[in-house]
Amino acid sequence: MRRLAILGSTGSIGRQALDVVRAFPDLFQVVALAAGQNVELLASQVREFHPWFISHTAEEASPAVTKCPRLSLEEMACHMEIDLVVIAAAGGAGLVPTLAAVRAGKRVALANKESLVTAGDIIMAEARRTGAEIMPVDSEHSAIWQCLRGESQPSARLVLTASGGPFRKSSLDELDSVTPEQALRHPSWQMGRKVTIDSATLMNKGLEVIEAHWLFGMPFEDIRIIVHPQSIVHSMVEFADGSVKAQMSNPDMRFPIQYALCYPERLPNPSLPALDWSTIKELTFEAPNFDLFPCLKLAIEAGKRGGTYPAVLCAADEVAVELFLSRRIKFTDIFRLVEAILSEHRATTHPAIEEIIAADAWARERAAAIAAEGSLC
Amino acid sequence: MRRLAILGSTGSIGRQALDVVRAFPDLFQVVALAAGQNVELLASQVREFHPWFISHTAEEASPAVTKCPRLSLEEMACHMEIDLVVIAAAGGAGLVPTLAAVRAGKRVALANKESLVTAGDIIMAEARRTGAEIMPVDSEHSAIWQCLRGESQPSARLVLTASGGPFRKSSLDELDSVTPEQALRHPSWQMGRKVTIDSATLMNKGLEVIEAHWLFGMPFEDIRIIVHPQSIVHSMVEFADGSVKAQMSNPDMRFPIQYALCYPERLPNPSLPALDWSTIKELTFEAPNFDLFPCLKLAIEAGKRGGTYPAVLCAADEVAVELFLSRRIKFTDIFRLVEAILSEHRATTHPAIEEIIAADAWARERAAAIAAEGSLC
Numbered sequence: 001m002r003r004l005a006i007l008g009s010t011g012s013i014g015r016q017a018l019d020v021v022r023a024f025p026d027l028f029q030v031v032a033l034a035a036g037q038n039v040e041l042l043a044s045q046v047r048e049f050h051p052w053f054i055s056h057t058a059e060e061a062s063p064a065v066t067k068c069p070r071l072s073l074e075e076m077a078c079h080m081e082i083d084l085v086v087i088a089a090a091g092g093a094g095l096v097p098t099l100a101a102v103r104a105g106k107r108v109a110l111a112n113k114e115s116l117v118t119a120g121d122i123i124m125a126e127a128r129r130t131g132a133e134i135m136p137v138d139s140e141h142s143a144i145w146q147c148l149r150g151e152s153q154p155s156a157r158l159v160l161t162a163s164g165g166p167f168r169k170s171s172l173d174e175l176d177s178v179t180p181e182q183a184l185r186h187p188s189w190q191m192g193r194k195v196t197i198d199s200a201t202l203m204n205k206g207l208e209v210i211e212a213h214w215l216f217g218m219p220f221e222d223i224r225i226i227v228h229p230q231s232i233v234h235s236m237v238e239f240a241d242g243s244v245k246a247q248m249s250n251p252d253m254r255f256p257i258q259y260a261l262c263y264p265e266r267l268p269n270p271s272l273p274a275l276d277w278s279t280i281k282e283l284t285f286e287a288p289n290f291d292l293f294p295c296l297k298l299a300i301e302a303g304k305r306g307g308t309y310p311a312v313l314c315a316a317d318e319v320a321v322e323l324f325l326s327r328r329i330k331f332t333d334i335f336r337l338v339e340a341i342l343s344e345h346r347a348t349t350h351p352a353i354e355e356i357i358a359a360d361a362w363a364r365e366r367a368a369a370i371a372a373e374g375s376l377c
Numbered sequence: 378m379r380r381l382a383i384l385g386s387t388g389s390i391g392r393q394a395l396d397v398v399r400a401f402p403d404l405f406q407v408v409a410l411a412a413g414q415n416v417e418l419l420a421s422q423v424r425e426f427h428p429w430f431i432s433h434t435a436e437e438a439s440p441a442v443t444k445c446p447r448l449s450l451e452e453m454a455c456h457m458e459i460d461l462v463v464i465a466a467a468g469g470a471g472l473v474p475t476l477a478a479v480r481a482g483k484r485v486a487l488a489n490k491e492s493l494v495t496a497g498d499i500i501m502a503e504a505r506r507t508g509a510e511i512m513p514v515d516s517e518h519s520a521i522w523q524c525l526r527g528e529s530q531p532s533a534r535l536v537l538t539a540s541g542g543p544f545r546k547s548s549l550d551e552l553d554s555v556t557p558e559q560a561l562r563h564p565s566w567q568m569g570r571k572v573t574i575d576s577a578t579l580m581n582k583g584l585e586v587i588e589a590h591w592l593f594g595m596p597f598e599d600i601r602i603i604v605h606p607q608s609i610v611h612s613m614v615e616f617a618d619g620s621v622k623a624q625m626s627n628p629d630m631r632f633p634i635q636y637a638l639c640y641p642e643r644l645p646n647p648s649l650p651a652l653d654w655s656t657i658k659e660l661t662f663e664a665p666n667f668d669l670f671p672c673l674k675l676a677i678e679a680g681k682r683g684g685t686y687p688a689v690l691c692a693a694d695e696v697a698v699e700l701f702l703s704r705r706i707k708f709t710d711i712f713r714l715v716e717a718i719l720s721e722h723r724a725t726t727h728p729a730i731e732e733i734i735a736a737d738a739w740a741r742e743r744a745a746a747i748a749a750e751g752s753l754c
Contacts, residue, residue, distance in 0.1 A: 146620060150527010153643055159654060226654050236625070241643040242651045243523060243632055244625040248613075255620055266530055266618040274619045277536060277603050283660045 002261070005032035005076050007055075007097055008088030010041040012192040013111040013137065013253060017086050018045065020258045023269045028261065032076045034089070039065050052081065073097040078104035084261065086137075087112045090194055091318045092311075092360050095119055099353060105130035109260040111137035113207045117303070118311040119356050120214025134215065135260040140208050141215055142256030143234035143247035148216070151239065158218050159236040159244075160208055161228040162288060163188045163251075165200040168229065172292060178331035180324060188231035188251045197321045198295075201334050202288065206299020210310055213303060220304050225296070227286045232275070250275055294335045298342070307347040308359035315360040316341040319367035329371060341366050379638070382409035382453050384432075384474055385465030387418040389569040390488040390514065390630060394463050395422065397635045400646045405638065409453045411466070416442050429458065450474040455481035461638065463514075464489045467571055468695045469688075469737050472496055476730065482507035486637040488514035490584045494680070495688040496733050497591025511592065512637040517585050518592055519633030520611035520624035525593070528616065535595050536613040536621075537585055538605040539665060540565045540628075542577040545606065549669060555708035557701060565608035565628045574698045578711050579665065583676020587687055590680060597681050602673070604663045609652070627652055671712045675719070684724040685736035692737040693718040696744035706748060718743050 004021065008014040014035075021028045034055035035042040042056055043064040054068045055076055077085050077097035085101040086109045087094050094112025099119065101108045103126050110116070116123060127134050136142050140160050148155060166185055167175055183200040184193060191199070198204035209223050231251040238244045249255040250273045258269060290297050295317075302313040320334040329337065341363050348355045381398065385391040391412075398405045411432035412419040419433055420441040431445045432453055454462050454474035462478040463486045464471050471489025476496065478485045480503050487493070493500060504511050513519050517537050525532060543562055544552055560577040561570060568576070575581035586600050608628040615621045626632040627650045635646060667674050672694075679690040697711040706714060718740050725732045 146622065151643070152641055156645075224654065233623075238652070239643045240645045241632070241635060241639070242626060242646065242649045243636065243643065244652055245523065246610075246623045246625060248621040248623060249619060255618070258618060259620060262618070264529055266528070266616045266620065268533075268617045269619065272619045275615070275621055277601065277662060278664060280662055282662065285654060285657055285659065287655060 001029045002027060003029050003031045003081055003083045004086060004261075005034070005079065005082045005084075006030065006086040006088060007034040007073055007076065007094075008036075008086075008090060008111075009033040009045055010035040010038040011088055011090060012190070013088035013257065014086070016254050017088060017109075017257050017261065018049065019271075020254055020261055020269070021049070023258075023271060024262070024267060027267075031082050032071065032079065034073055034076055053079070074100045077101035078106065083107060084109060086261070087115065088137075090192060092118070092315055095353075095356070099123060099126065102126045102132040102134065103130060105132045107133045107135065109135045109137050109257070111257075113138065113204075113211050114314045116214045117207050117210045118314055118360065119353060120210065121350075122353055124214050124217075135263055136211075136215055137253075137256050137260050138208060138211065139251070139253065139256045140235040141212060142259055144212065144216060144237055146247045146259065147235075147237040147245040153240060154217070155237045156240045157222045157224065157238040158212055158216065159224045159226055159238065160205065160212060161231070161233050161235050162202065162205045162225055163199065163231045164227040164229050164286075164288070165202060167200055167292070168227065168289075170292070175292065176330060176332050180327065183324070183331060187229065189253070191253070193325060194318065194321055197324060197334075198317065201295040201331070202293035203295035203299055203317055203334070203338075205288070206296045206303070207314070209300050210303035220300065225288050227288050228283065230280075230283055232280065232283055248275060295338065298335065298339055302342060305347065307349040308351045308356060309342060309345065309347050311351075311356045311359040312342055312345045312347075312363040313338060315363035316367045319364050319371070323367075323371050337367055337370060340370060378406045379404060380406050380408045380458055380460045381463060381638075382411070382456065382459045382461075383407065383463045383465060384411040384450055384453065384471075385413075385463075385467060385488075386410040386422055387412040387415040388465055388467060389567070390465035390634065391463070393631050394465060394486075394634050394638065395426070396648075397631055397638055397646070398426070400635075400648060401639070401644060404644075408459050409448065409456065411450055411453055430456070451477045454478035455483065460484060461486060463638070464492065465514075467569060469495070469692055472730075472733070476500060476503065479503045479509040479511065480507060482509045484510045484512065486512045486514050486634070488634075490515065490581075490588050491691045493591045494584050494587045495691055495737065496730060497587065498727075499730055501591050501594075512640055513588075513592055514630075514633050514637050515585060515588065516628070516630065516633045517612040518589060519636055521589065521593060521614055523624045523636065524612075524614040524622040530617060531594070532614045533617045534599045534601065534615040535589055535593065536601045536603055536615065537582065537589060538608070538610050538612050539579065539582045539602055540576065540608045541604040541606050541663075541665070542579060544577055544669070545604065545666075547669070552669065553707060553709050557704065560701070560708060564606065566630070568630070570702060571695065571698055574701065574711075575694065578672040578708070579670035580672035580676055580694055580711070580715075582665070583673045583680070584691070586677050587680035597677065602665050604665050605660065607657075607660055609657065609660055625652060672715065675712065675716055679719060682724065684726040685728045685733060686719060686722065686724050688728075688733045688736040689719055689722045689724075689740040690715060692740035693744045696741050696748070700744075700748050714744055714747060717747060
């Protein structure tokens with residue numbers, strides 16, 4: 001039995017992780033569940049999975065929830081009763097528990113991008129020190145991880161695929177008037193709201209480049225992005241000999257979640273939609289449009305500059321996406337706001353974790369302030 | 378230094394294997410070269426690579442060739458001075474040396490399809506007994522081998538890709554009047570004449586299904602064929618969890634040859650044409666047309682029936698292709714001739730190697746006789 005903690009159990013990844021657990025009741029025991037405010041869903045998960053510990057941020061909850069001992073995310077991530085920590089918490093909230101799990105030498109199924117984006121060098125160094133295994137859950141990084149399996153040499157190049165989002169064929173003018181409803185309608189993936197908006201701006205792909213840089217020790221110049229609207233090829237690895245491996249599946253996050261949870265085993269799961277080659281007529285590829293999606297370049301540049309820039313990037317983007325979803329800024333303001341804050345930022349090189357957290361807090365404040373001034377319009 | 382024997386050094390695969398050797402002069406020593414009648418090219422290879430032993434079937438040869446000690450293919454394949462035997466000999470001639478190399482526990486880079494197609498159970502059983510490593514050189518099987526690398530469980534399904542050959546969009550009527558020149562014009566691969574014609578009839582893909590069956594221990598019903606005209610995806614593996622891996626490269630046989638010769642290392646070779654994703658707009662897939670290419674089904678059926686049927690299939694096809702190339706039968710007669718001989722054949726189940734060789738000889742005789750009668754037209 002693998003004893004799991006799922007941090008972010010009521011979010012999109014958390015719910016799908018529990019779906020995988022349901023498919024293999026003899027393989028997993030859910031020891032801890034952490035949610036945010038959604039205590040109703042948490043209560044139903046507690047009734048179904050009987051965790052020993054829970055975490056949530058709500059002030060009130062039903063008896064099912066309140067009778068279960070509470071831990072902080074950090075305590076949960078390094079608890080001795082837990083083998084495998086699923087970090088499905090969104091945004092900056094993932095950093096501290098990820099680091100705690102890695103420091104405790106746990107196996108970590110990592111769905112939270114921000115922790116590696118903002119503190120990749122610290123987390124990877126800690127993982128090397130403790131032997132913690134970081135298993136990516138993002139479909140792109142899972143694909144690369146699968147393609148690297150059994151290879152004895154580092155890869156020569158990574159090719160991250162991007163669906164291109166819902167506005168791949170839009171004009172700059174059209175992007176100006178995009179509504180949250182339009183941006184939330186992703187053409188191929190069902191995901192949480194934040195990552196869906198980040199996919200529409202392609203900020204998400206920029207964050208993934210930074211994540212891949214840390215996870216696979218790959219220089220930025222050897223990570224390419226290619227737009228692949230069908231979202232069947234999840235990413236590719238080019239090896240030193242010029243051979244390329246690609247990993248494919250239908251776009252369903254339960255594939256990479258299951259791979260991480262069951263690794264190194266590959267188990268049949270009839271509820272996952274297998275690829276049907278009789279229906280796949282073509283896989284298409286095109287270059288990303290950096291002019292239409294300036295967040296992509298902005299993110300990669302922040303990654304290359306390093307220091308506290310990626311933390312500021314993530315925090316500012318988190319605020320900007322929220323502001324867009326609550327209709328307080330335009331879709332195209334997401335870039336403007338994040339860029340403005342990055343250009344204000346005085347970065348620390350080789351920051352300690354506290355400095356990263358401080359940069360995150362500063363960026364959130366500045367983003368809120370700039371938006372309140374209304375100076376973006 | 379890996380000490381190589383290249384059996385079939387003047388053929389398409391043999392010449393490309395020597396190209397790979399040229400790229401890594403510190404890695405390989407060419408100890409033995411075997412050719413057929415092309416002693417002129419053999420002489421030039423002898424002058425360049427200074428093998429210790431040679432083999433050829435010509436009656437006369439230049440001093441460069443004649444002064445080099447001669448061995449039979451079988452002696453060469455199991456010679457104690459040789460680590461890695463490249464079986465690039467075409468057709469039925471590959472069987473005996475392949476078996477000799479496997480019995481001697483050598484590493485075998487196998488480009489000859491017929492040996493596994495006709496005697497797969499014997500060869501694989503011997504390889505298990507001696508620990509001989511069989512490394513496929515066919516691009517499809519190399520792709521599968523690469524995708525299986527590091528995987529701890531057997532795959533669930535293999536998907537062999539096929540270019541579809543030059544007549545993918547032809548009608549049955551058009552196929553009737555195909556000339557050797559047309560059939561030799563393969564749209565994506567540069568290969569030897571026999572395999573190019575087999576690719577045009579799709580017999581080649583049928584043989585590859587049988588080869589994959591033996592090499593990877595995969596039931597016939599779990600091997601699928603999909604037509605992929607760009608020949609970029611060389612084959613795919615579907616795992617138990619529904620995840621699919623594909624291996625890709627430009628269609629150049631030096632990729633799989635180098636992979637087999639250098640395995641497990643992947644070495645940079647600037648003379649190989651790397652994939653350029655900025656030029657790849659689409660990868661397309663379609664179902665194979667079994668009506669237009671009846672050889673495909675014929676081969677798979679012979680593989681399923683087993684015994685001496687695959688040996689008869691291969692031998693009859695070898696004769697039929699020769700007859701077509703010398704304009705003595707029509708393109709569509711290749712199927713008719715092979716089918717006629719298979720239907721005449723009284724197969725032996727679990728044949729010994731001598732029975733396989735006898736079935737091969739019988740089929741060649743019958744093919745020549747039927748063709749001489751002119752009863753196909």
